[in-house]
Amino acid sequence: MNDTFDIRNMESHIEVHKFRGGAIVGATLLALMFQAFVPVYFAKAAMIDLPLLITIYFGLSRRNPSTGLLLGMIIGLLQDSLSGPTVPLGLYGIAKTVIGYLASSIGARLDTEHPAARFALTIIFFGLHQGIVLLTRRILLAQSSVWFTMHLAAAAVVNAIVAVFLFALLDHFRKS
Amino acid sequence: MPGIPSRHKSIFLLAGVVLLQVLLLALQIKRDSEGRLIRVWTVGAFSPFERAGNHGIGHLRETWRHYFALQNTSRENEQLRRENDELKMQVNQLQSKANEADRLALLLNFHKSHENVPMLGARVIATSAGTASATIMLDRGSKDHIKKNMGVITPEGVVGKIVEVYDNTSEVLLLTDKDSGVGAMLGNSRVQSPVGGAGEPLLVMKYVANDDVVNVGERVVTSGMDKIFPRDLPIGTITDIKPGNPFKSIRIRPSANLERLEEVIVLLTLTPLQMNQETEGAKPSASVATKPGPEAAKPETAKPQTVKSETAKSETAKSPASGPAAKPASAPLAPAPVPASSNAASAVKPE
Numbered sequence: 361m362n363d364t365f366d367i368r369n370m371e372s373h374i375e376v377h378k379f380r381g382g383a384i385v386g387a388t389l390l391a392l393m394f395q396a397f398v399p400v401y402f403a404k405a406a407m408i409d410l411p412l413l414i415t416i417y418f419g420l421s422r423r424n425p426s427t428g429l430l431l432g433m434i435i436g437l438l439q440d441s442l443s444g445p446t447v448p449l450g451l452y453g454i455a456k457t458v459i460g461y462l463a464s465s466i467g468a469r470l471d472t473e474h475p476a477a478r479f480a481l482t483i484i485f486f487g488l489h490q491g492i493v494l495l496t497r498r499i500l501l502a503q504s505s506v507w508f509t510m511h512l513a514a515a516a517v518v519n520a521i522v523a524v525f526l527f528a529l530l531d532h533f534r535k536s
Numbered sequence: 537m538p539g540i541p542s543r544h545k546s547i548f549l550l551a552g553v554v555l556l557q558v559l560l561l562a563l564q565i566k567r568d569s570e571g572r573l574i575r576v577w578t579v580g581a582f583s584p585f586e587r588a589g590n591h592g593i594g595h596l597r598e599t600w601r602h603y604f605a606l607q608n609t610s611r612e613n614e615q616l617r618r619e620n621d622e623l624k625m626q627v628n629q630l631q632s633k634a635n636e637a638d639r640l641a642l643l644l645n646f647h648k649s650h651e652n653v654p655m656l657g658a659r660v661i662a663t664s665a666g667t668a669s670a671t672i673m674l675d676r677g678s679k680d681h682i683k684k685n686m687g688v689i690t691p692e693g694v695v696g697k698i699v700e701v702y703d704n705t706s707e708v709l710l711l712t713d714k715d716s717g718v719g720a721m722l723g724n725s726r727v728q729s730p731v732g733g734a735g736e737p738l739l740v741m742k743y744v745a746n747d748d749v750v751n752v753g754e755r756v757v758t759s760g761m762d763k764i765f766p767r768d769l770p771i772g773t774i775t776d777i778k779p780g781n782p783f784k785s786i787r788i789r790p791s792a793n794l795e796r797l798e799e800v801i802v803l804l805t806l807t808p809l810q811m812n813q814e815t816e817g818a819k820p821s822a823s824v825a826t827k828p829g830p831e832a833a834k835p836e837t838a839k840p841q842t843v844k845s846e847t848a849k850s851e852t853a854k855s856p857a858s859g860p861a862a863k864p865a866s867a868p869l870a871p872a873p874v875p876a877s878s879n880a881a882s883a884v885k886p887e
Contacts, residue, residue: 396582396662396673397589403795406667425546433553441578443664444671444707445700446715448564449574450557452666457557461550493668500561503714505735 377421383533387414388435396442407515409486411435413523415456416485417530419463420472428467432460448501455492459485475524482523486516576702579673583705586661587675653766654804656680658688660797661705670713670733672696672797677704685764687803693770693791694718694758695800706802710794711739711771719762720771722748723755731756731771731788737795739772741786746779756788765803 391410399406415435419428436456440449463485466472472481490512497503658680662673676682678701688695688708696716700707709716712733720731720741727750729743744750754774760767772788779785 392665393582393585393589395665397586399663400590400660400672400798401593406663409666411665426549429546429550429553433557437557437574438578439665441575442582442662443666444669444709445575446669446671446709446713447664447666448561450561450564451668453557453560454554457550457553461546465546496561497668500558 376423378535379418379421380533380535383530384418384431387418387530387533388431388438392435392438392442395439407511407518408522409489409515409519410522410526411439411452412456412459412486412489413482413519413526415460416463416482416523417527419460420467420478420481421530421534423464423468425461425464425468428464429457429461432456432458432463435460451493451496451501454496455489458492459489462488475528478527479520479524482520483516486519490516575700579702579705579707583661583673583702586673590659590661590675656682656802656804658682658706658800658802660800670710670716670735670794671699672708672710672800674706674708674800674802675704676802677702677706679703681804682706682802683806685806687764688800689765689769689803690792690797690800692793693772694765695792695794695797697764698802708800711790711792712737712794717762718765718771719759720756721759722750722774723757724751725749725754728759728761730762737790738775739788739790741774741788742783744784744786745782746784748784750774750777750784750786752777 388411391414394405394410395408415428415432418431422428422431433453433456436451436453437449439452439456440447443452463481466481470477472478494505494507497505656676658674658676660672661675664671674682674688682698682701684698684701686698688697694711696708696710696713698706699709710733711718711731712735714733714735716733717730718732719728721728722744725748727744727748729741731739731741734740741756752774756771756774758765758767758769758771770791772790774786775789776787777784
């Protein structure tokens with residue numbers, strides 16, 4: 361909590377947002393449910409990484425690096441658990457921890473309320489997330505993966521578009 | 537944390553949390569069972585919602601299909617459409633009955649040749665929560681006698697195998713996953729080689745020598761050598777062939793629509809499926825062991841050995857399918873009792 365006030369003092373023009381009770385937990389669980397359930401009916405929906413978008417949004421809004429990275433870790437580990445035994449626990453965990461940390465650090469320094477900023481940041485964070493997952497696979501798990509595909513580029517754009525609308529929706533759960 | 541400036545606390549926390557997860561990763565690589573408890577809890581917590589969601593979507597679809605979708609059309613259009621729909625429905629029903637009859641005939645054949653193989657229908661209730669793996673979650677688990685390494689199929693072809701079993705749910709590693717593998721052979725030439733996933737919609741057949749004749753559009757079927765799937769179940773169709781060194785690079789489109797699975801069939805056996813030799817009318821397809829040519833003549837050649845060593849690399853993660861499949865065909869194989877297009881799965885309907 362003290363960190364939150366420190367940020368307020370340092371960056372008086374940046375607002376730290378708080379959310380209604382259960383909003384973070386509810387959004388996280390819904391995102392994970394979506395990720396595991398909806399692609400059964402709409403295969404293309406697998407392209408959207410809702411847990412990542414939730415990590416980014418709450419990181420940018422809460423603007424507390426410790427909270428951001430811990431939320432990222434929890435979301436990532438839950439996603440690992442639901443991704444089947446071929447995905448070791450920690451693969452998404454590490455990536456989302458770092459993204460949670462970076463999002464909340466950037467959120468404390470920049471105004472990230474504008475849709476264009478959110479669009480651009482989501483593309484950057486998506487790329488970073490893929491990079492970390494890929495590095496983890498290559499270095500720690502000795503698995504080969506390709507660095508870039510058109511599918512990944514399309515996924516980055518799709519996620520950014522979804523993020524703009526999703527973030528606007530989640531803004532309604534902020535405490536005014 | 538005394539002595540650490542507060543602005544650095546989060547960096548230390550980040551380093552600590554990442555390090556912890558790296559250690560967790562390392563532990564899992566060392567020991568397979570590590571982290572299973574977390575998975576069991578998470579899957580246990582999420583699967584009731586996934587079941588409920590599946591049930592709810594089913595109802596929603598029905599409601600939409602039978603009420604809302606028709607509500608906004610004008611009365612006249614509605615009447616005409618209804619007549620049209622009825623006629624279409626009749627045609628579809630007849631078509632589907634004809635197809636079903638064909639399918640059942642094939643299934644009957646399959647069942648006759650595998651009377652001892654118990655099968656169980658299951659519904660897909662979730663998929664992998666990330667793109668790093670290709671898995672699906674079934675609504676059947678150890679309570680329904682499902683065990684690890686059991687084969688999973690659909691009427692169209694091979695789907696994958698069970699990799700994790702929980703009380704009421706189980707996880708299937710799809711053929712398209714990088715760690716997946718199945719003993720396969722070409723439909724025409726009967727050249728054997730394992731087929732595996734590449735983390736994309738197409739499958740890969742890696743160990744076919746450049747001098748083997750392979751054609752685009754050729755069917756790829758199970759060889760039965762993996763001791764999981766019976767012979768001659770369809771795996772897919774060859775879509776692309778490129779020469780390579782020393783093996784061709786062959787890409788296969790899976791027969792089963794692995795991106796839109798809703799119901800599957802689990803082969804409830806871990807014993808190798810025995811081939812029935814007395815199937816009437818089954819054409820005696822040349823097995824590798826009896827086939828003249830380099831495959832049969834040189835069972836100990838470098839090719840199968842290469843395959844063996846390649847698959848051995850990921851022994852722990854991969855299916856037993858990739859192991860035996862890679863072995864040279866030493867045992868004489870009976871003629872295929874199952875027609876190549878056998879739609880085995882619909883013999884058992886998901887409850």
